[in-house]
Amino acid sequence: MNKTIIININSIVFHIEEDAYENLRSYMIEIKKHFGKSEDSKEILEDIENRIAEMFSERIQLGRKEVINMEDVSQVITQMGRVSDFDTEIVLGDATAETYESDPDGFQENNSSSAEESDSQTRQENSHQEPDFSLLTAKKLMRDMDDKILGGVCSGLGHYFTIDAKWIRVIFVLFFLFGGSGVILYLVLWAVMPKALNRADKLSMRGEKANLQNFKKSFDEEMKGIRENFSGTSEHFNRGARSIGDGLGRIISLIGKIFAVLVLIATGGALIGIFIVSVMHILNLMGFQNDVYFPPLEVLQPTAAFFAILAATLAIGIPFLALFFFLLRLVFKTRPMNNYASMTLLASWIVSIVLILYFVISTNQEFQEVSTISVEKQLAKKEVFVFSENNMRVIKASDEDFNKKKFNLNINEKALSEVLRSDISIQFEAIDSLANPYLQYNYHAKGKSYSEASERASKINYQVSQQADHVIFNSHFTINSGQLYRDQRVAIKAYLPVGTKVLLAHELDHKVRDIWADNCQGEQKNYSEWIMQKDGLKCIQKLIEEREKALQERLDEQEKLKEEAKDEEASKKKDQEEKNKTEGATNAA
Amino acid sequence: MWFLEKYIVLCIAKYYIKDISLYSMIAENTQTQMRKGILEYCILSIISRGEIYASDITRELKKAELLVVEGTLYPLLTRLKNNGLLSYSWQESTSGPPRKYYQITSEGKDVLIKLDVTWKELLFAVQISIENREII
Numbered sequence: 129m130n131k132t133i134i135i136n137i138n139s140i141v142f143h144i145e146e147d148a149y150e151n152l153r154s155y156m157i158e159i160k161k162h163f164g165k166s167e168d169s170k171e172i173l174e175d176i177e178n179r180i181a182e183m184f185s186e187r188i189q190l191g192r193k194e195v196i197n198m199e200d201v202s203q204v205i206t207q208m209g210r211v212s213d214f215d216t217e218i219v220l221g222d223a224t225a226e227t228y229e230s231d232p233d234g235f236q237e238n239n240s241s242s243a244e245e246s247d248s249q250t251r252q253e254n255s256h257q258e259p260d261f262s263l264l265t266a267k268k269l270m271r272d273m274d275d276k277i278l279g280g281v282c283s284g285l286g287h288y289f290t291i292d293a294k295w296i297r298v299i300f301v302l303f304f305l306f307g308g309s310g311v312i313l314y315l316v317l318w319a320v321m322p323k324a325l326n327r328a329d330k331l332s333m334r335g336e337k338a339n340l341q342n343f344k345k346s347f348d349e350e351m352k353g354i355r356e357n358f359s360g361t362s363e364h365f366n367r368g369a370r371s372i373g374d375g376l377g378r379i380i381s382l383i384g385k386i387f388a389v390l391v392l393i394a395t396g397g398a399l400i401g402i403f404i405v406s407v408m409h410i411l412n413l414m415g416f417q418n419d420v421y422f423p424p425l426e427v428l429q430p431t432a433a434f435f436a437i438l439a440a441t442l443a444i445g446i447p448f449l450a451l452f453f454f455l456l457r458l459v460f461k462t463r464p465m466n467n468y469a470s471m472t473l474l475a476s477w478i479v480s481i482v483l484i485l486y487f488v489i490s491t492n493q494e495f496q497e498v499s500t501i502s503v504e505k506q507l508a509k510k511e512v513f514v515f516s517e518n519n520m521r522v523i524k525a526s527d528e529d530f531n532k533k534k535f536n537l538n539i540n541e542k543a544l545s546e547v548l549r550s551d552i553s554i555q556f557e558a559i560d561s562l563a564n565p566y567l568q569y570n571y572h573a574k575g576k577s578y579s580e581a582s583e584r585a586s587k588i589n590y591q592v593s594q595q596a597d598h599v600i601f602n603s604h605f606t607i608n609s610g611q612l613y614r615d616q617r618v619a620i621k622a623y624l625p626v627g628t629k630v631l632l633a634h635e636l637d638h639k640v641r642d643i644w645a646d647n648c649q650g651e652q653k654n655y656s657e658w659i660m661q662k663d664g665l666k667c668i669q670k671l672i673e674e675r676e677k678a679l680q681e682r683l684d685e686q687e688k689l690k691e692e693a694k695d696e697e698a699s700k701k702k703d704q705e706e707k708n709k710t711e712g713a714t715n716a717a
Numbered sequence: 718m719w720f721l722e723k724y725i726v727l728c729i730a731k732y733y734i735k736d737i738s739l740y741s742m743i744a745e746n747t748q749t750q751m752r753k754g755i756l757e758y759c760i761l762s763i764i765s766r767g768e769i770y771a772s773d774i775t776r777e778l779k780k781a782e783l784l785v786v787e788g789t790l791y792p793l794l795t796r797l798k799n800n801g802l803l804s805y806s807w808q809e810s811t812s813g814p815p816r817k818y819y820q821i822t823s824e825g826k827d828v829l830i831k832l833d834v835t836w837k838e839l840l841f842a843v844q845i846s847i848e849n850r851e852i853i
Contacts, residue, residue, distance in 0.1 A: 138814050159788070168795040175791040178814055179772065185813035209786020 132195050137181040138174075142188075144196040152180075152201050155210075162211045180204055270324040270333040278380065279318040287333050315384060319458050385459060392455040399448050406441040410434065426613035427491050436487050442480035446473055494574070494614060499581035501571040509564055510597040513624065514655070516633035518593075519603045520548065548604040551617040552590070554639045556658075556665045561626040567592055567599075570619040587611065590618045601636060630658040630665060643667075756783055758836060760793060761821065761829050764803060768818045794819060802828055 131146045159176060163169035183204045184196055269288045271280035282300060286293035303310030324333045409422065413430050425433045456462050571588045575581035590605035605618050634654055637645040648656040648667035657668040763769065763777055771790060778784035797803045802825035805817045
């Protein structure tokens with residue numbers, strides 16, 4: 129039992145077995161390729177198809193059957209002849225006549241048929257007018273294995289662009305000197321360009337037609353080259369250098385291979401890493417909290433964030449994947465990826481890049497306008513203020529209003545991280561010693577428009593409470609649930625009268641701006657001690673130290689003066705003694 | 718020096734191998750040239766006898782051992798037709814699609830007469846040339 133296919137040749141319908149059809153199809157493609165170049169190809173193909181149809185119908189009538197099978201097809205093909213059986217010189221007589229070049233050896237041929245002698249004369253003249261036509265179309269980029277220093281890449285490129293290979297080499301060396309990019313380019317080309325192995329390859333590399341004259345020409349050239357090599361000593365040396373180059377090339381290719389394997393492993397690791405990171409991110413979005421989180425994702429809605437992660441994964445992963453496959457191909461000589469797969473990868477990479485650009489631009493819009501709402505609140509006047517933090521994540525059961533706490537109600541069954549933010553800064557400013565202290569809250573948010581931004585800023589919920597001399601800052605502020613991160617911040621300025629003493633809890637150290645609480649130690653372990661002066665808050669300990677230092681300096685100075693006075697006295701005494709001595713001497717005299 | 722020796726041997730071997738294939742190619746080329754001209758002459762002659770179908774031409778040429786496969790014929794016919802030496806007409810067939818029947822045009826006939834003359838000249842020339850030849 130066999131599957132049959134219905135085909136239509138010149139509007140005659142045939143039933144044909146599947147394998148026979150495949151055979152016929154590949155045969156027809158072969159023929160199409162063969163005649164594709166000549167002008168009359170359409171008509172020739174029609175004639176051949178017609179004849180095949182006729183032969184099929186003859187066979188059906190003779191054999192009293194309904195289906196064309198493999199045997200029929202192969203017999204028809206033998207009768208019609210394979211492309212290799214067609215006499216190429218006859219068939220393509222016209223086509224080749226146009227591309228023939230005059231041969232220096234006088235190996236001139238009259239390619240035209242006797243029937244069109246007058247025609248051929250003009251044709252050959254035409255061919256002299258446009259000799260480059262065939263050169264441009266037929267050239268192939270291949271590595272020249274006869275004229276090589278490392279891999280024959282440069283000479284191959286030289287043939288392709290009809291430049292002397294040495295110029296290409298110079299360019300490569302320059303590229304190598306400027307940043308080493310030449311090496312990578314060379315390795316890539318080495319891997320991509322096929323070797324010109326046989327004579328036909330070499331001819332098509334030079335852009336010459338693979339016909340008999342050129343075969344002979346290239347053969348003669350090669351023989352000439354060999355003869356010269358054996359006669360001239362300089363060429364001898366050249367050969368030697370080339371074989372050294374060969375050895376060097378082998379070493380370099382070995383090093384390259386090791387390098388490629390290392391990069392391959394690294395790339396594989398990177399791919400796995402990218403995969404893990406993206407999975408972690410997606411888990412994060414689904415509510416399984418973990419440490420792997422890219423903060424900018426907060427600005428997006430969860431669904432958008434999902435797509436953003438996907439796009440980012442593709443945008444980063446696909447180049448790595450491509451590199452991975454390329455190296456795999458380079459090292460293990462695996463087959464290249466099929467065209468559809470690589471095109472799909474390229475397309476999805478472009479899409480992901482576009483998607484990322486879209487996200488970046490659209491979220492950038494959300495941050496265009498800034499709004500700050502400023503609120504002032506009086507503090508009860510005290511000699512000493514103790515600033516401390518109330519960690520919102522720790523709920524004390526002893527609190528009277530434990531159940532009433534606003535945020536407890538607000539964040540019912542919501543992840544804390546979605547509504548709690550900690551972008552809080554505290555600054556201290558000095559005011560007149562008689563004025564009342566107060567706090568200034570600056571609620572800050574961004575949005576697409578100013579009104580949106582200010583609405584967002586007004587939704588920020590943050591208060592500082594005062595109990596006697598204790599001023600307690602909450603560790604976080606809350607935003608309405610469902611709101612996204614739009615650079616919401618709270619900046620607090622504490623205006624304190626000059627001379628006020630401040631005890632600053634160390635929990636607040638990272639919120640306090642402008643002063644360095646780390647360097648300041650107080651008598652109490654958990655607090656740093658400060659005093660407000662005209663030019664801001666000063667560390668008491670530092671002040672004391674400074675004063676002590678100044679005192680010490682003064683003492684030192686006094687000591688110095690004393691010593692100097694002593695020295696002076698001593699020198700005076702000496703002078704006196706000497707005077708006395710000389711006086712005594714004169715007296716004696 | 719061992720590699721130099723090896724290289725020389727390789728080159729000589731290469732030379733001989735290439736040589737054989739090269740000269741067979743040259744021979745083939747000449748044969749093709751000869752056959753091509755004659756093939757067209759023969760086709761024109763066959764068609765000049767009267768209207769004829771392509772596969773009948775093939776049969777005759779196969780009998781004369783001038784043509785091996787049918788596929789070679791179609792491009793030749795097309796070219797001769799495009800050069801105005803042949804024309805064709807469609808005729809219904811009992812088996813399969815309608816057939817192209819070729820016939821010679823008056824231009825074709827003129828060319829054929831010239832070719833006849835050339836052929837006789839060539840025949841004479843070849844006969845003279847090979848008459849006293851020793852190598853076979």
